[in-house]
Amino acid sequence: MNILLADADLCVKCGLCLPHCPTYTKTQNENESPRGRIALIQAWAGGHLDTSKKLIEHVDNCLLCRACERACPAVVPYGRLVNNFREQVSAKRRSTLAAALLKTVSQNKQAAGLAQSGLRFYQRSGLQKTARLLKLPNLLKLDRVDRLMPDYQESHALAPFYPATTAPKGTVGLFVGCMGALLDYETVNAAVTVLTAAGFNVAIPAQQGCCGALALHDGDGKTFSQLAATNCSAFADGDLDAIVTIASGCGSQLQDYQQTEFAGKVIDISEFLIQSDCDFSARLAPLTASACLHTPCSLKNVMREEQGAVKLAQQIPGIKLTQLPATTHCCGSAGSYMLDHPQMAEALLGDLLEVALAKQPAYLLSSNIGCALHITAGLRERGITLEVLHPIVLIARQLKSS
Ligand code: SF4
C-alpha cells in the first residue's frame, strides 16, 4: 500500500491534466479523470475506501494512454500507480473472454501458432464471411476479436540474422514480440529491408516473446516479470547497438523494464533511423499522395519519440504529409481496452476518424499495430477504403533497388 501512497501523494490536485484525459473529456466526471482516479487510489490505500466494484471500474476505465503523465507538472508516475493498484486488487478484477483470449495468444507461442493457422483457415475457407452473416461471433461474444482480424498475410519463418546490404554501420536487435509476425508480417519484413538497406545487421532472437504490457495492465505482475526476464535474456548480446521496435505499444513497455541496460537500448525504428542520420530521400521513388500520420499515445506520451516518424515519412519525395492536431486524444485501442470497453473505444475512434478523414488522405500511417487494427476495423465498419500502415512499410515500398 505504501508504494501507492508514495506515488499518489505527489499529486497536488492542480487539475492541469484534466483537459488531456480522454475519459474525462467524454464524461466530465471527476472519477473518470486522472486527478479523480489518483484520489480514489489514495483513499483506498489509506484505508478510507472499500475495494468496491465501482472503485475498480473507475480505475479500469482508464486507457493508460498516459497523456496525463506527460502534462503533469508534479511528475506523478501515473502509469506505475495504476499498474500497482491493479495488481493489488487483481483477485477482484474481471476481464472479458475476448481479452483473456488475447492474453493467452500473446503469451503462449503454441497458442499463437494455432491462432495463425486458424486465421488462415477462417479467412481462406470463407468461414469468416458465413460466420459474420450468421452473427456467430456475436453469439459467442467474440465479435470484438473478429472485427480486429486483419487480412491473413502469408509469412515466412524469420531468420535469426540478416546482414546489412550496404556498408555496415552496426548491428541492431529487432523486437517483433508476440504478434508481429502473426498479424503484421509486412511491417516485420519492411523493417528488415529498410534497416539492412541503411547499413545495419539485424538480429531477431527467436527466444523473444510478448513485452508483457497486457499482463501488467491486467494486474499480473508475476507473468510480466517472467516475460521481461525472457526478453532481457534474448537480447543479452552486448554487441547490439540498439533494440529496435516496430510497435510503440511494445516499445513503451520495454523502455519501462527495470533492467536498465536492456531498457536503455530500446528505441522506435523511425527514431533510430533519424538519430542514425539515415537519409533515404535519394533512394526513394516519388509518391504523389497525401498521408495522414497518426501518433500513438505510447510513442508520444511514453517513448516521447514521435518526431522520428514525421521526419522519416517526410523523406519520401512528393508526399503530402499531414498530422493530426496535438489535441487529438487516444484512438481507444489501448491494448485490450478496445475489447473490454467497446463503447468508449468506439466513441474515441469516431472522434479521431472525423479529424483524420477531413484531411482526405490516401494513407493513414501509424507506428503501433494495436492502433492500426482498431482504426482499420473502424474504417471497414464505416465502409471506407483507406490503407492503414506503419511508416516503415511506406519507406520499404518506395525504396528503389540499387
Ligand atoms: S496528476 Fe499532476 S497534473 Fe493531474 S492533478 Fe495531479 S499534480 Fe496536477
Ligand code: SF4
Ligand atoms: S492515462 Fe489517459 S485515460 Fe487514464 S487518466 Fe491518464 S489521460 Fe486519462
